[in-house]
Amino acid sequence: MHHAVEKILVSQEEITKRCKELAKEICDDYRKQNQTPYLVALLKGSVPFLAELVKYMDMDIQFDFMDVSSYQGTESIGDIKINKDLDGSVKGLSILLVEDIIDTGRTLKEVTKMLKNKGANDVKVVSLLDKPSRRTVDIQADYVGFEIPNEFVIGFGLDYDQDFRHLPYVAVLKPKFYE
Ligand code: 5GP
Ligand code: MG
Numbered sequence: 001m002h003h004a005v006e007k008i009l010v011s012q013e014e015i016t017k018r019c020k021e022l023a024k025e026i027c028d029d030y031r032k033q034n035q036t037p038y039l040v041a042l043l044k045g046s047v048p049f050l051a052e053l054v055k056y057m058d059m060d061i062q063f064d065f066m067d068v069s070s071y072q073g074t075e076s077i078g079d080i081k082i083n084k085d086l087d088g089s090v091k092g093l094s095i096l097l098v099e100d101i102i103d104t105g106r107t108l109k110e111v112t113k114m115l116k117n118k119g120a121n122d123v124k125v126v127s128l129l130d131k132p133s134r135r136t137v138d139i140q141a142d143y144v145g146f147e148i149p150n151e152f153v154i155g156f157g158l159d160y161d162q163d164f165r166h167l168p169y170v171a172v173l174k175p176k177f178y179e
Contacts, residue, residue, distance in 0.1 A: 001171075002164070002167055002171070004154075004163075004164065004173055004174055004177050005154075005155075005167070005171040005172070005173065005174065006171070006172040006173060006174045006175070007171065007172050008169050008170070008171045009146075009148055009151075009153060009169075009170045009171060009172060010129075010145075010146050010148075010156075010169060010170040011169050012168040012169050014146075015052065015128070015145070015156060015168075015169070015170070016052065018145045018146065019049070019052045019053050019055075019056060019145070020056045022053060022126060022143050022145060023053055023054075023055075023056035023057045023058070024056070024058075025143065026057065026096065026126065026143060027057055027058055027059045030059070030094070031059065033094075035094040035122070036059065036060065036061060036094065037061055037094055037095070037096040037124075038061070038062055038063070038064070038090075038093040038094060038095050038096065039054070039061055039062070039063035039064075039095075039096050039098050040063070040064055040065070040066055040086065040095050040096070040097050040098065040115070041063060041064075041065050041066075041097075041098040042065075042066055042067070042068060042097065042098065042099055042100070042107070042111070043065050043066065043067040043083075043084065044067070044157070044159070044165065045099075045100030045101070045157040045158050045159065045165070046098045046099055046100045046128070046157055047157055047165075048156050048157040048165070049098060049100060049128040049145075049156065049157055050063060050098045053098070053126070063098075064086045064087055064088070065084065065086075066082070066084060066085060066086055066111070067082070067083040067084035068080045068081065068082055068083065068107060068110070068111060069081050069083055080106070080107055080110045080111065082114075089118075089119070090115055090118050090119060090120040091118070091119035091120070092119065092120075092121050093120050093121060093122075094120075094121050094122045094124075095115055095120045095121075095122065095123045095124070096124050096125070096126055097111060097112065097115075097123060097124070097125045097126070098126055098127075099125060099126070099127040099128070099141070100127070100128055100129065100156075100157045100158050101127060101128065101129040101130070101131065101153070101158060102125075102127045102129070102130045102131065102135075102139070102141055102144075103131050103134045103135075104134055104135060104136040104137065105135045105136065105137045105138070105139040106136065106137055108125055108127075108139050108141075109137045109138075109139045112125070112139070124142040124143075125139075125140075125141040125142050125143070126141060126142065126143040126144075126145075127141040127143070127144055127145065128145040128146065128156065128157070128170075129144075129145060129146055129147075129148050129153065129158075129170065130144045130145075130146070130147050130148070131147075131148055131149070131150055132147060133149070133150045134150055146170075148170075151172050152172070152173060152178065153170050153171065153172055153173070154167065154170075154171055154172075154173045155167030155168070155169050155170050155171045156168065156169060156170050158170065160173055160177060160178060
């Protein structure tokens with residue numbers, strides 16, 4: 001275990017198993033609707049999750065990345081800012097937003113609204129983690145990997161000041177690292 005880690009919340013094995021389940025559920029749903037999801041992953045935190053998820057998606061999908069920011073240190077702040085937009089038009093696309101974690105929900109609410117305004121046919125959300133107790137705006141993911149308690153987590157894409165994204169599991173950081 002990494003020296004900065006207090007405890008592991010979700011192991012590598014649990015993540016892989018859940019990604020396989022989510023991939024199947026997502027593909028089944030989109031097939032039923034005769035739609036092909038266009039995955040939009042929010043940088044940088046969702047990269048490991050996107051990579052794991054798409055391995056098990058048994059249909060022809062495409063993905064792209066957006067970078068929006070609203071978060072500094074351990075507290076969410078203000079409105080979101082677009083640092084990197086999608087390469088192409090979203091007109092008519094069935095978008096599946098891929099997130100690392102839903103906290104207050106503000107990021108997803110804003111990004112969803114923006115993509116719909118730009119002409120997306122449909123916007124759904126898959127998030128590896130969900131902290132429902134922290135929600136301040138009314139938004140729900142269509143697919144969630146794991147619900148977690150209100151603790152600041154790192155690993156599997158999630159950072160503390162850009163560190164620890166590479167850890168293969170989701171963990172709680174030792175308090176001495178952010179105190
Ligand atoms: P929201 O807009 O839902 O409040 O914030 C979502 C974003 O905040 C996530 O994409 C993530 O970047 C960041 N975030 C929220 N909770 C945590 C956490 O426990 N750990 C880390 N590393 N980032 C978090
Ligand atoms: Mg994020």
